[in-house]
Amino acid sequence: MKKTYILLLTVVFILGSLTAVFADKGESNGKGKGKKKEFQLGVEVLLDEQKQLIEGKRVGLITNPTGVDQELNSIVDLLFNDPDVELTALYGPEHGVRGDAQAGQYVEFYTDETTGLPVYSLYGQTRKPTPEMLENVDVLLFDIQDVGTRFYTYIYTMAYAMEAAKENNIEFIVLDRPNPLGGHKVEGPVLDPAYASFVGNYPIPLRHGMTVGELATLFNEKFDIGADLTVVEMNGWERDMYYEDTGLEFVLPSPNMPTLDTALVYPGAALIEGTNLSEGRGTTKPFEFIGAPFVNSTEFASALNTLELPGVTFRAASFTPSISKHSGKLSHGVQIHVTNKKAYKPVETGLHIVKTLHDMYPGDFKFGAENSAGVSFFDNLIGNGWIREAIEDGTSVKEMEKQWKKGLKDFEKVRKEYLLYK
Numbered sequence: 001m002k003k004t005y006i007l008l009l010t011v012v013f014i015l016g017s018l019t020a021v022f023a024d025k026g027e028s029n030g031k032g033k034g035k036k037k038e039f040q041l042g043v044e045v046l047l048d049e050q051k052q053l054i055e056g057k058r059v060g061l062i063t064n065p066t067g068v069d070q071e072l073n074s075i076v077d078l079l080f081n082d083p084d085v086e087l088t089a090l091y092g093p094e095h096g097v098r099g100d101a102q103a104g105q106y107v108e109f110y111t112d113e114t115t116g117l118p119v120y121s122l123y124g125q126t127r128k129p130t131p132e133m134l135e136n137v138d139v140l141l142f143d144i145q146d147v148g149t150r151f152y153t154y155i156y157t158m159a160y161a162m163e164a165a166k167e168n169n170i171e172f173i174v175l176d177r178p179n180p181l182g183g184h185k186v187e188g189p190v191l192d193p194a195y196a197s198f199v200g201n202y203p204i205p206l207r208h209g210m211t212v213g214e215l216a217t218l219f220n221e222k223f224d225i226g227a228d229l230t231v232v233e234m235n236g237w238e239r240d241m242y243y244e245d246t247g248l249e250f251v252l253p254s255p256n257m258p259t260l261d262t263a264l265v266y267p268g269a270a271l272i273e274g275t276n277l278s279e280g281r282g283t284t285k286p287f288e289f290i291g292a293p294f295v296n297s298t299e300f301a302s303a304l305n306t307l308e309l310p311g312v313t314f315r316a317a318s319f320t321p322s323i324s325k326h327s328g329k330l331s332h333g334v335q336i337h338v339t340n341k342k343a344y345k346p347v348e349t350g351l352h353i354v355k356t357l358h359d360m361y362p363g364d365f366k367f368g369a370e371n372s373a374g375v376s377f378f379d380n381l382i383g384n385g386w387i388r389e390a391i392e393d394g395t396s397v398k399e400m401e402k403q404w405k406k407g408l409k410d411f412e413k414v415r416k417e418y419l420l421y422k
Contacts, residue, residue, distance in 0.1 A: 038235070041070065041175070041248075042174070042175030042213065042233065043069055045235060047078065051085075053232070054173070055084050058086050058088045058137050059137070060137035061089070061141045062122070062141065062161055063090070063092075063141075063143045072249060075175075080115045088117070089120060091133070092123070093122050094154070097112070127156075127160050128164050129164040138171065139170060140172050141174075144253070145177050146212045146215075147257060148179040148182075148207060148210075148267070149207060150204055150267075151380075155212060156198055158219075162219065163225055166225060172227045173230045174212055174232070176212060176213035176231055176234050179209065180260060182239065182241060185209050186207055187206060187207035188206030188404070189403075190203050190205050191383035195375065195380055199381060204411065206347050206382075207267045207346065210418070213420055214418050222414060256287070257286075261338065262285075262286060265287050265350075268347045268349045269336060270287060271378065271382060274381045274382070275357070276365065278321050282322035288336050289317060289319050289333065289334075289335055291317070291318070294361060295332045297318055300332075300356070301317075303360060309348065311341065311342070312337065312338050312339060314334040314335070317334055318331065319331055334353075336349070348401065352397050
């Protein structure tokens with residue numbers, strides 16, 4: 001009996017040891033800490049495999065809080081503490097390098113407290129690096145998480161910096177990151193160049209389905225920037241991946257983009273910024289909350305749910321924004337709940353929201369004021385002037401989609417040439 005007991009203990013010990021060995025092997029094959037071998041961000045590929053791109057060169061870095069590796073280490077610290085890298089300057093987009101400025105807030109030049117490096121604002125007196133800003137730089141790196149929507153301004157910060165790099169004979173490197181909305185679907189009208197602005201500077205659709213690296217290549221070649229561009233691609237990213245499929249932690253890229261749910265509704269819900277309704281800024285659910293003091297939330301939610309739009313439902317909701325439109329005022333409207341992200345069409349949904357509000361509240365609903373050229377902020381966001389007119393004329397969203405379909409198909413043909421991940 002005693003011998004049997006000892007034998008059983010021995011078997012248990014051996015099995016436990018084998019389990020530990022296989023578990024360790026599992027980590028090195030893509031589980032736990034080893035997942036980096038299967039999936040790597042551009043910054044990780046740069047430092048692990050392609051550091052020769054920046055060794056022996058003075059490096060300028062355009063980044064914000066999203067510039068981190070999979071362990072959430074800041075690229076600023078990774079480069080600054082690397083003995084093989086000479087980091088000489090930092091450049092901040094809208095919201096700044098540390099992400100502490102609100103939308104549209106002017107950002108000044110300052111010195112980074114942690115590194116002592118100069119931080120030049122690309123959302124202050126200039127949105128394009130000047131020759132003086134680039135005096136001590138041989139190569140510019142861009143490492144910022146995009147959200148897959150045309151009017152998110154970081155991609156134009158990238159484009160302007162590419163122009164400056166070209167003009168000053170500086171190399172430009174984009175460290176690629178995932179498109180949170182995946183890499184397959186494109187939606188919405190292609191921007192009319194006559195309506196170009198910092199919330200839409202190139203003829204691409206609202207939902208472009210490209211990574212920042214792919215956009216950089218498109219901008220550089222199709223739109224004739226002509227910079228000395230290198231894209232450090234990710235390892236292991238596939239076009240059908242949404243952000244959560246990567247296993248990455250989500251770092252909010254701007255103060256009003258706190259979650260992946262926000263990014264998912266953003267391509268359509270942000271059109272509300274071009275109206276007199278609150279898009280939920282100053283609440284815990286920006287772009288998910290839509291409303292104003294004059295809205296009847298129950299009736300509005302019912303009208304939207306009657307449309308039976310794919311992958312989404314609307315809940316009657318009230319909220320009080322702490323900033324921006326209707327600040328401090330109780331507002332009524334809806335919360336957008338995405339029930340099936342693969343079926344959900346954010347641009348179509350956003351236009352239905354705008355049109356429904358326009359039709360239900362003709363005396364209260366207003367588009368943003370026109371400038372001297374007759375262009376409203378809504379026109380800049382949607383990328384043309386005819387959709388606002390179509391809404392005011394009673395045209396259905398389905399008819400609007402038919403009108404932009406050809407332009408979208410033409411873009412898709414061009415887009416294929418610049419996709420880095422097949």
